[in-house]
Amino acid sequence: MSSTRRAPALSPSRANDYSQCPLMFRFRTIDRLPEPPSKAATKGTLVHWVLEHLYNAPIGRRSPEAAHALVPNALTAVQARTPDLDTMFESEADKKQWLAEAGKLIDRYFTLEDPNRLEPAEREVNISALLDGTMRIKGIIDRVDIAPSGAVRLVDYKTGKAPRPQYSASAAFQMRFYAVAMREARGVTPAMLQLNYLGDSQVLRNEPTEADLDQAKGKIISIWDDIRRNAERDEWRPRTSKLCGWCSFQSICPSFGGTPPELEQGASAKVWLEPPTLFDRSMSEIADDPAS
Known part of the structure; x- marks a missing residue:
């Protein structure tokens, strides 16, 4: 494996983080601050493992x-x-209840x-x-189905409830x-x-048109451009919303009276302004990209 530092790659979750x-x-992509494990997220990981290996x-x-x-192998x-x-x-007993909840999702x-x-x-x-030759995107798709006609369906498992219409844009x-990546x-x-x-x-389904994907691609590029501008300036401002209540960084957020750790000059550029010169590296390396 090359020792050259890897170029950044934007995933759906990180794009959503930036938009939020x-x-x-x-904090997540430059400081890479640790976050406490989440019961809900870890339960989702377990259920995803089971559904992947079921096939x-x-x-x-x-x-x-x-x-x-x-489930025992998934837990391991x-x-x-x-x-x-x-x-x-x-x-x-708490752990047993957590496993029981995972079991209900599997059922x-x-x-x-x-x-x-x-x-699949x-x-x-x-x-x-x-x-556009300069912005790497990546993701992990839970399942790809191909019909006898050759039509492709992308499937994603969500262990939570379907969002209300006003909050459905993120999942879509x-x-x-x-x-777009496909x-x-x-x-x-x-x-x-x-x-x-x-x-x-x-089950929510959507049949995207080329115009839909062109629009999504434009949005991704716009997010990338904004990230680059922030990285050039080392400037990352908080944006408050109802979702702040679930954020594990409230104690160091200036919007809540906290003080962020000092950012080394140029640190943002080191992570987000590296040109994508290593596009031919393996998928396993891409999955482990530090900007994921």
Whole structure:
């Protein structure tokens, strides 16, 4: 592996971070401040692992029982990624309840789709592309289905509830972000984007047009341009909203009386102004990119 510092890559989650609050974006991508593990997010990781590996079983054997049998291995995989996992729980009973909630989400999946009628073309797909030759985007798509007609469907599992209409733009943008990356990297325009919400058994589908993806691409480029301007100035201002209540950085946010850590001069440029000269590196390296 080359020792050259990797160029930055913008993912849907980081693009959403920036749109929500540039200062939070800085804390996560430049300062790389630690955040306490989240029960909800870690539960989602466990459920995603189960649904990915469920499709290793042959058609006819993809049952709720088979899915639940994967939970111990999924928990081992999650613990490997989150060594301090057990610190989230107040007691063994608390952890047992958390696992029970994950089990309910797994069961709910089978009310949305019959996995025995599906044969995904790809699962947990790392996708990366360049926009305008200078801006790298990337993401991990939960599932790619290809119909006999050749039509492509991108599927994402959500372990929460479907958002209210006024908060649905973020999820829709995430899926179009993936679709833009797929089109730019592979020359394929997905025929359908699908969100499976396990929290309340809702399935949201969208059939994007080329114009829709052009618009999404323009938005991504606009976010990239804004990030670059902030990086050139080392200036990341907070943006308050109702979502601040869930932010783990409130104690150091000036909007709440806190003081951010001092940013070394040029630190932003080192992370976000590096030219994308290493585009031919492997997908595993892209997945581990420090700007993810």
